[in-house]
Amino acid sequence: MDQIISWFADNQDLIVSYVIKFVVAILILIVGRMVANSAAKFLGRGMTRKGVDGAVISFLSAIVKSVIFIAAILMALSQVGVQTTSFIAILGAAGLAIGLSLQGSLANMASGVLIITFRPFRAGEYVEAGGVSGTVQEVNIFQTILKTPDNKVVFVPNAQITGQPITNYSREATRRVDLLIGVSYDADLKKTKEVLESVLKADERLLKDPAWNIQVNALNDSSVDFIVRPWVNAADYWPVYWDLMREIKIALDEHDIGIPYPQMDVHLHKQTSQN
Template sequence: MNNIDWQAQFTEHWPVLAAYGLKALGAFIVLIVGLRISGAMASMVRRQAIKRPNIDETLGSFFASLVRWFLTAATIIAALQLFGVEATSFVAILGAMTLAIGLSLQGALGNIASGIMIMLFRPYGVGQFIEVAGVGGTVKDINLFQTILATPDNVQVIVPNSQAIDGVIKNYAGYPTRRIDLVFGIDYGDGMEHAIGVIEGVIKADKRVLADPQPVVRVDNLGSSSVDIIARPWVNTPDYWETRWALTQNVKAALDAAGISIPYPHQVNVNRD
């Protein structure tokens, strides 16, 4: 068995080994520096997003993740090129995989895009009562895929963001004030002006009712059995339901105390022998 002259072999192949070693070292340095830069850029994007009141924290984290993965992919491709690997075919394969994944996840990607729009434009927020996709409830959570609601009887409803953004959105807490619409029917034999005065007195006595816009109390309809008087006071949105319920009860008590009756349908039976 012939003895191998390792020194001669090493001397012969040293230039190639040195070249590959330098390439590997360069690729390693590029990889380490690139990964650090991607992490730093992602953190910067997240901090900048948090500082902006119109960008949700979840959306800021999503953008930061996009930046991190994009820079990481670019770093890996650059490192492979330094190591001598042709990146053209790698990029082509990566593009084909991205297209295939995108086609198979069209619905999920649509929900993500809709989630980004919701978080950017903020048609509603957590804690607000809304009607969306034919469902009404309080918003409990908004993420990139879905909006989670709780109905008034505390049933969880999960609405895909694509359905939420594509339909009509009714936000009951979208403005700081709301108008309460009430209707009170009085008997035709009772004085309309007197009844209006009683109703106005109850409304003015409630401190939650706003002076501007001024409450409106008017005769609105002459029904088959009653004269219908509308009352339209304005309140701050958080006070809407409590004020509505209180005014309904207090107006009824005040009309009773004033001797003004609230008629109700009567049925007369006529018997013929």
């Protein structure tokens, strides 16, 4: 007993030093946990205000919370004299191995976060993304679900979507209908333009502003091509497109304006043989 008391008396400064370091390490853990929780909540509230998906919010909040708390643990261990260099090396190697094995999934996850954050499209919009055209049903962390016009459900990896151009057909309220109408070289171009204008004037779905445009676009091998470009509400695009194609054909036939098709003239030359 006397030896123990004597040892404590001789090492009093060392014991006090270790006790202080231990208390500081505990305080670092407590403060680190508080900071991690606060940072995760702050991030969650900010992303919620921006309308980010709940699954993405919880996932990113958990990552931020874990990173901060791990940093606090390493600081606490360093405070009590534990060499943390080896721990950092092990964590780095483990992170690299996990990243290499899951690089496809991580790429899809990162792309999903970008899609949900920047919102190039939303549920219910018709888009062309990742080589697939369809109506957006749902955007998940790893994939986007599209429904094609023929009622097929396509699961497109998010990395494939962000790696290619995205065309959103529903974002704007209006769209331009682009028609290319070819008539024969014998047609009266002035009369043809009047016929095309009469068809457009008869359709009340066409917008007056912006005004439509009808012009001769090209002189091809077999036809004179007109561009017909009216503007419509986005929801009326396909009905107007189909109706105009039908009505233009009917109107051109009624005015005897021919719609040519590719053809080839073959000329035969008879040669007489001389004896």
